[in-house]
Amino acid sequence: MSLVQEKQIAITVVSRAANLAQSVFKKLVNAETVTKKDKSPVTVADYSCQSLISLLLSKAYPNDPIVGEEDAKDLRQPTDESKQLKNRVVDLVNAELSKPQAAGEADDLELGVTRSETELLDAIDRGTFEGSAKGRMWCLDPIDGTKGFLRGGQYAVCLALLIEGKVELGVIACPNLPVDPSKPDGPRGVVFGAIKGQGAFQRPISETNGPLSKISMNSITKESIAQASFCESVESGHSSQGDSANIAKELNITKEPVRMDSQAKYCSISRGDGDIYLRLPVSASYEEKIWDHAPGRLLVAEAGGKVTDIHNKDLDFSLGRTLKNNKGVIVAHESIHGDVIKAVQKVLNVA
């Protein structure tokens, strides 16, 4: 599948959303954070990025449904707090939309034009699609790693296109990831992406007209596995860190794990800045959300890696908004993935 136009549009919209999110961070005040029923934080940036991306996607592909993390229910309440939040969202999205099209950005998105409040809230609610194994659908995490965003750490704007339940295109913008990992204090902000069968790439977010550079994972082998490094969640509640230390021991890995929030983990290992990402189940009831893994899974696969659950099953994105048939997520280079799975299953006592 060529998906050339979809790729350019996806890069344009996630890059714009990343710029919007960075502008919010610079002015962030605590009152702009609300807490969802599941206790996860959601900020004015989460709503604004979902509105912006969903609105632009609907200009280009009006018939494609979107599975997005957020909805506009809390913004539609008649309270003062809710109205303030809504007004901030409308202003932020319109400030980004009103910027004219830059060189290299996709055509046909009607950039440079502001939108009404109704259009912007309705765009957020276009993300309520329940998911499907049929046809095309977009999958959106407007801010992945909201906690990372709030603490000034890693977060990512994540978008994938699924066709017949399979991820065909994935694009992730990481505003706080160094452009050059060997220069951690150098310029930051990288957009990553992949089309199935066409490899993985990165580019600085700011270089809208710049070339996409090919990336690949470290070519680690069974013999060199002890040199590998883990990339892990910051929140211990999202992956069992005690078990992952035991898995590292089982593989003779001694390097300290690198901890970061969001799908920046998938991005980092895709360009060789880390080798193994484990997301070990922490509770029997938690189902991973498709938007937390869809673009990252394709990026890693196109960079030479393999992504499965702890039972070595492929992630099944065709069952709705969650990965209900999978438990945990295990990411490693193809050549060592089998060894990692063996260690995981031994430590967790599963087959």
Ligand SMILES: Nc1ncnc2c1ncn2[C@@H]1O[C@H](COP(=O)(O)OS(=O)(=O)O)[C@@H](OP(=O)(O)O)[C@H]1O
């Ligand atoms: N209990 C539990 N178990 C597993 N995963 C959970 C859980 N609760 C939330 N989430 C999801 O974790 C997403 C953030 O993942 P991270 O890898 O960034 O987590 S971490 O903050 O680095 O630990 C986070 O994504 P965002 O909401 O987009 O930030 C959630 O979808």
Ligand SMILES: [Mg+2]
């Ligand atoms: Mg969230």
Ligand SMILES: [Mg+2]
């Ligand atoms: Mg997320």
Ligand SMILES: [Mg+2]
């Ligand atoms: Mg999110």
